Amino acid sequence: MSEGSAAIVGGASSGDAGLALQLRGITKRFGAVVANRDIDLSVRCGTIHGIVGENGAGKSTLMSILYGFYQADEGDVLIGGKLADIRSSRDAIDAGIGMVHQHFMLVDTFSVLENVMLGAEQHALLDANAADARRELQRLEDEYGLSIELDALVGELPVGEQQRTEILKALYRHAEILILDEPTGVLTPQEADQLFRVLETLRERGVTVILITHKLREIIDITDTVSVLRMGEMVAHRDTADTSMGELAELMVGRPLESVNHLRPEDLPADTVLGIDVKRLQLSDADGTVRLADVDLSVRHGEILGVAGVAGNGQSELLEVLAGIRTPSAGHFVINGRDASADDLPDPSSMRALRVHHVPEDRLKLGLIKSFSAAESSVLGYHRAVNISWHGLLQLSTIKRICRDLMERFDVRPGDPSLRSGSFSGGNQQKLILARELDKSPEVLLVGQPTRGVDIGAIELIHQKLVDMRDAGCAILLVSVELDEIMALSDRIVVMYEGRIVGEVAGRDADKTELGLMMANAHEPT
Amino acid sequence: MKINTASVPLPAWLEVVVIPVLNIVLALVVAGFIMLAIGVDPIEATVIMVRGALGSDYAIGYTLYYTTNFIFTGLAVAVAFHASLFNIGGEGQAYIGGLGVTLVFLLLDRWLPAFMLIPIGIAAAALFGAAWAFIPGWLQAHRGSHVVITTIMFNFIAASLMVYLLVNVLIQPGQMSPESRQFDESAWLPFMHEFLALFGMDVTRTPLNLSLLLALVCCVGVWLYIWRTRWGYELRTAGQSEAAAVYAGIRPKTVIVSAMCVSGALAGLMAVNEIMGVHHRLIMNFTAGYGFTGIAVALMGRNHPIGIVMASLLFGVLYQGGAELAFDVPLITREMVVAVQGLIILFSGALALMLRPWVVRVWLLFRPPDTLEPAHA
Numbered sequence: 001m002s003e004g005s006a007a008i009v010g011g012a013s014s015g016d017a018g019l020a021l022q023l024r025g026i027t028k029r030f031g032a033v034v035a036n037r038d039i040d041l042s043v044r045c046g047t048i049h050g051i052v053g054e055n056g057a058g059k060s061t062l063m064s065i066l067y068g069f070y071q072a073d074e075g076d077v078l079i080g081g082k083l084a085d086i087r088s089s090r091d092a093i094d095a096g097i098g099m100v101h102q103h104f105m106l107v108d109t110f111s112v113l114e115n116v117m118l119g120a121e122q123h124a125l126l127d128a129n130a131a132d133a134r135r136e137l138q139r140l141e142d143e144y145g146l147s148i149e150l151d152a153l154v155g156e157l158p159v160g161e162q163q164r165t166e167i168l169k170a171l172y173r174h175a176e177i178l179i180l181d182e183p184t185g186v187l188t189p190q191e192a193d194q195l196f197r198v199l200e201t202l203r204e205r206g207v208t209v210i211l212i213t214h215k216l217r218e219i220i221d222i223t224d225t226v227s228v229l230r231m232g233e234m235v236a237h238r239d240t241a242d243t244s245m246g247e248l249a250e251l252m253v254g255r256p257l258e259s260v261n262h263l264r265p266e267d268l269p270a271d272t273v274l275g276i277d278v279k280r281l282q283l284s285d286a287d288g289t290v291r292l293a294d295v296d297l298s299v300r301h302g303e304i305l306g307v308a309g310v311a312g313n314g315q316s317e318l319l320e321v322l323a324g325i326r327t328p329s330a331g332h333f334v335i336n337g338r339d340a341s342a343d344d345l346p347d348p349s350s351m352r353a354l355r356v357h358h359v360p361e362d363r364l365k366l367g368l369i370k371s372f373s374a375a376e377s378s379v380l381g382y383h384r385a386v387n388i389s390w391h392g393l394l395q396l397s398t399i400k401r402i403c404r405d406l407m408e409r410f411d412v413r414p415g416d417p418s419l420r421s422g423s424f425s426g427g428n429q430q431k432l433i434l435a436r437e438l439d440k441s442p443e444v445l446l447v448g449q450p451t452r453g454v455d456i457g458a459i460e461l462i463h464q465k466l467v468d469m470r471d472a473g474c475a476i477l478l479v480s481v482e483l484d485e486i487m488a489l490s491d492r493i494v495v496m497y498e499g500r501i502v503g504e505v506a507g508r509d510a511d512k513t514e515l516g517l518m519m520a521n522a523h524e525p526t
Numbered sequence: 527m528k529i530n531t532a533s534v535p536l537p538a539w540l541e542v543v544v545i546p547v548l549n550i551v552l553a554l555v556v557a558g559f560i561m562l563a564i565g566v567d568p569i570e571a572t573v574i575m576v577r578g579a580l581g582s583d584y585a586i587g588y589t590l591y592y593t594t595n596f597i598f599t600g601l602a603v604a605v606a607f608h609a610s611l612f613n614i615g616g617e618g619q620a621y622i623g624g625l626g627v628t629l630v631f632l633l634l635d636r637w638l639p640a641f642m643l644i645p646i647g648i649a650a651a652a653l654f655g656a657a658w659a660f661i662p663g664w665l666q667a668h669r670g671s672h673v674v675i676t677t678i679m680f681n682f683i684a685a686s687l688m689v690y691l692l693v694n695v696l697i698q699p700g701q702m703s704p705e706s707r708q709f710d711e712s713a714w715l716p717f718m719h720e721f722l723a724l725f726g727m728d729v730t731r732t733p734l735n736l737s738l739l740l741a742l743v744c745c746v747g748v749w750l751y752i753w754r755t756r757w758g759y760e761l762r763t764a765g766q767s768e769a770a771a772v773y774a775g776i777r778p779k780t781v782i783v784s785a786m787c788v789s790g791a792l793a794g795l796m797a798v799n800e801i802m803g804v805h806h807r808l809i810m811n812f813t814a815g816y817g818f819t820g821i822a823v824a825l826m827g828r829n830h831p832i833g834i835v836m837a838s839l840l841f842g843v844l845y846q847g848g849a850e851l852a853f854d855v856p857l858i859t860r861e862m863v864v865a866v867q868g869l870i871i872l873f874s875g876a877l878a879l880m881l882r883p884w885v886v887r888v889w890l891l892f893r894p895p896d897t898l899e900p901a902h903a
Contacts, residue, residue, distance in 0.1 A: 323773070325772055325773060347775055348772065348773055348774065348775040349774075349775030350775075352775065358773070360773055362769075365767055365769045365770065366767070366769050366770050366773040367770070367773070368770070369762070369763055369766045369767060369770055370766070371766055372762070372763075372766070376759070380763065380770065380773075380774045381773065381774040381775055383756055383759050383760070383774070384756060384775075388756075389755070389756035389759070392755045392756045392757060393754060393755055393756075394753075394754050394755060394756060394758075394759060396754075
C-alpha cells in the first residue's frame with residue numbers, strides 16, 4: 001500500500017466529504033504484466049471526470065476493478081468517503097456504481113422495460129414488477145430528461161437509444177456514480193451531442209459521471225476534471241479548464257506530437273486511371289435485408305477515397321465485396337482493370353494476384369489468427385507463395401525472416417516473430433497486418449478501420465504509411481467510423497447510410513457538421 | 527489476492543508434464559479410495575496392475591499392442607480437432623477400414639506377394655476409413671449437418687452394415703460364426719516377436735505387430751502435416767477462424783472435407799493392427815471401443831502427436847494392467863477397471879485445468895523475480 005501518496009488529486013477538492021470516489025494506491029497485475037500501478041484518483045460528487053489513455057494504458061482494468069470484475073492486488077477503493085470492498089458487480093451496484101459498457105449488455109428481443117427490470121426484479125410475478133418499474137422509470141425519464149419508449153424492442157432501437165436504455169438501467173439501480181466506457185464510439189456526432197446533454201442533466205441532478213474515452217475533443221467539451229493514464233500509471237490530473245487537447249495528447253503518448261495535413265496538395269489529372277470503379281452494386285442477405293443498394297463509386301490511382309458512416313451502414317459489406325470475400329447480388333465493378341460481378345468474382349487469392357490488397361476491419365477475426373505465432377500470421381493469405389511453402393512444406397526460417405523484416409520496418413513491438421499473435425497489443429497487431437499487406441506494394445488497397453483501438457503514436461505511423469502508398473500511385477479505399485481520420489486522409493469523401501451513398505464531398509471542403517448530418521441522413525441536399 | 531490465473535503463461539514443463547502427472551495421481555488416489563471401500567489394498571492393486579502391464583516382455587507386448595490402436599484413433603481425433611471438427615466416428619471409420627482390408631485381401635491374397643499385399647492392405651484401410659468420414663465431412667461442409675451427430679450415426683450404420691455383410695456375404699460357406707475366411711499368410715503383417723527374432727532377439731509371443739511402427743510413422747506424418755505443411759496451415763487457419771480463412775483465400779469447405787478424410791484414414795489404419803496384424807480375418811466388433819477411447823487419448827495428449835503417444839501408452843497400461851488386475855483379484859471386476867479408466871479420463875480430460883490455478887500460484891511464488899517486469903504496451 002502507499003498511504004503516503006494518497007494525496008488529494010483530481011482538481012481542487014474541498015475535502016473528503018465531497019468526494020464521490022477515491023482510489024488509493026491501486027495496483028493490479030496480470031501475471032508479469034502490471035496493468036495498473038499505484039493509481040490514485042479522486043472524483044468529486046456531481047462532476048464529470050474524464051479518464052483518457054491509449055489502448056492498453058489500463059483504463060479498462062481500472063474500471064473493471066471499480067465494477068468488481070477484478071480485485072485490485074493492492075490499494076483501497078473509497079466510495080462516498082467509506083472504504084468499499086467490491087468483489088462482484090452486485091457489490092458495485094449496491095455501492096451505487098453503474099456502468100455503461102462499450103458493447104451494450106442488452107437483450108435485443110426484450111423491451112426497454114424488460115431490459116431495465118432484468119436482474120432487479122422485486123416480486124416473484126413479472127406483472128407486479130413491470131407496474132412498479134414502469135412507474136419508477138417514468139419518474140426517472142422525467143427527472144433526467146431521458147425520453148425513450150419503454151415498450152419498444154431494444155433490438156429495433158437506434159444505438160443512441162440503446163445506450164440511453166443502459167443509462168436508465170443504471171439509474172434504476174440507484175447509481176450515483178455512472179461509468180461510461182468509450183460511449184461515443186458507435187454514435188453519430190449528433191447522437192453524441194444528445195448523450196452529452198443527458199450527461200449534463202445527470203451532473204445537475206448530482207450524479208457523478210466518469211467518462212472513459214480516447215477522444216480528446218469530448219474531454220474538452222464536457223468534463224470538469226480529467227486524469228491521464230499512460231502504461232498503467234496515472235501521469236496527470238487536470239482541471240479541464242486549465243488544459244488543452246495538445247497537452248492531453250502529449251501526456252497520453254509521453255512525447256510531443258506534430259500535426260500533419262495529409263491531403264494531396266494538387267488535383268490529380270482528370271484522365272488518371274481508375275483503380276476501383278463500382279457500378280450499381282447491390283448486396284442482400286439471405287433473409288432479404290439490403291446491405292448495399294445501388295452503390296456507385298470510383299477511386300483513382302493516387303487517391304484516397306474515404307467512406308464515412310456510422311458503423312453498420314454497409315461499409316463493411318462494401319469492403320468485403322471488393323475484396324472478393326462476399327458475392328454481390330447484382331451490379332459489377334472493375335478493380336485494377338479486372339471486371340468482376342456476381343457471376344465472375346475473383347476470390348481473395350485472385351485479388352491478391354491482381355495486386356488488390358485488403359486490410360480488414362476486424363483484425364482479430366480476419367486479419368490474423370490469435371493462436372498463431374506472429375510469423376505464421378505474417379504470411380496469412382500468402383502462404384501458397386513458393387518461397388513460403390515450397391512443394392507444400394512451410395519454409396519456417398524464411399517465414400521468420402519475412403516477419404522480422406516486416407516488424408522492423410513497421411516498428412512492431414516486441415519484435416519477436418515467435419510470440420503469439422494474440423499477445424500483441426491492438427496497435428502492434430494492426431501494424432503487423434498493414435506491414436503484411438503494404439509490403440506487397442498494392443496497386444489497389446482496401447482498408448477498414450486502420451486505427452481502431454490503436455495508440456496515438458501508432459496512428460501517426462499508420463497514416464503516414466497510407467499516404468506514402470497513395471503518393472506511390474496506389475488507389476486506396478478507406479473505411480473508417482472516425483470522422484477525424486477520414487477528414488485527415490481522404491482526397492474525396494463519400495458518406496454511406498443504410499447501404500447507399502448519400503453524399504460526396506471533396507476532402508479539402510469537408511465540414512464535420514455537414515458530414516455528421518449526412519451520416520444521420522438528416523442532410524438536406526442542396 | 528485474486529488473480530486471473532488463466533492468463534498467466536506457465537513454462538512448458540509445468541504445462542505438459544507436471545499438471546498431467548498431478549491429474550493422473552489425483553485420479554489414482556480417488557481410485558484408491560474406491561478400492562479401499564470394496565476391501566482391496568490399493569497399493570497391492572497398483573503393484574499388480576503395473577506389473578501386469580510392464581512387468582515382463584509378455585506384458586509389455588500386450589500393452590504396446592493396445593497402445594498402437596490408441597495412437598491411430600487418437601491421431602484421428604486430433605487432426606479433426608485442429609480443424610475445429612469433433613470426429614467421434616473413429617469407431618465406425620476403423621470398422622469400415624477393416625472392411626477395406628478384408629475386401630482387397632479376399633480378392634488378391636492368393637495372387638500377389640507379401641511386399642505388394644501389405645501396402646495395398648494399408649492403403650485400403652486408410653481409403654475406406656477416409657471414405658466413411660468423407661460423407662459426414664461433406665454433409666458438414668455443404669449442408670451444415672453437424673459432424674458430431676453424423677459421425678455418431680455413421681458408427682451405428684457401420685456396425686449394422688458390418689453385421690449384414692458378415693452374416694450374409696463375407697461369412698465362410700458352411701460356417702456358423704460370422705467372420706470371413708482367414709487371409710493367406712502372405713497378407714499377414716509380421717508379429718513383433720517374429721520380426722525381432724530376425725535380429726536374434728527372443729521375445730514372448732504377443733499380438734504386438736509391426737503396425738506399431740506404422741503408428742509411429744503416422745505420428746511424425748501428422749506432426750509434419752499439421753505444423754509443417756501448407757495444408758496443415760490452412761487446416762489450422764480454418765479451424766481457428768473461418769472468416770480469416772476466407773480472407774486468406776482458403777476454402778473452409780474444402781478444409782472440412784479434407785480434414786475429415788485424413789482423420790478417417792488414420793482411424794481406418796487401426797484395422798491394420800487388428801485385422802492385418804492380429805486376427806488375419808474380418809471379425810465382428812474388432813474395434814471394441816478403441817475409436818471412442820481415442821477421443822480421451824487426443825484430449826489428454828493435447829492433440830499433439832507426442833502427447834498422444836504418451837496418453838496411448840498410459841491407456842495401454844490401463845487396459846493391459848486392468849485386465850491382469852481383474853484376473854488376479856477376484857473382488858475387482860472388469861467394470862471396476864473401467865471405472866478406474868473413467869476416473870483417469872475424468873481427471874485428465876474434463877477436469878484437466880482444475881489444478882492449474884494452484885500450480886500457477888505456487889509457480890508465481892517461486893519464479894525468478896526478473897519476469898515481473900511489465901510486458902510491452
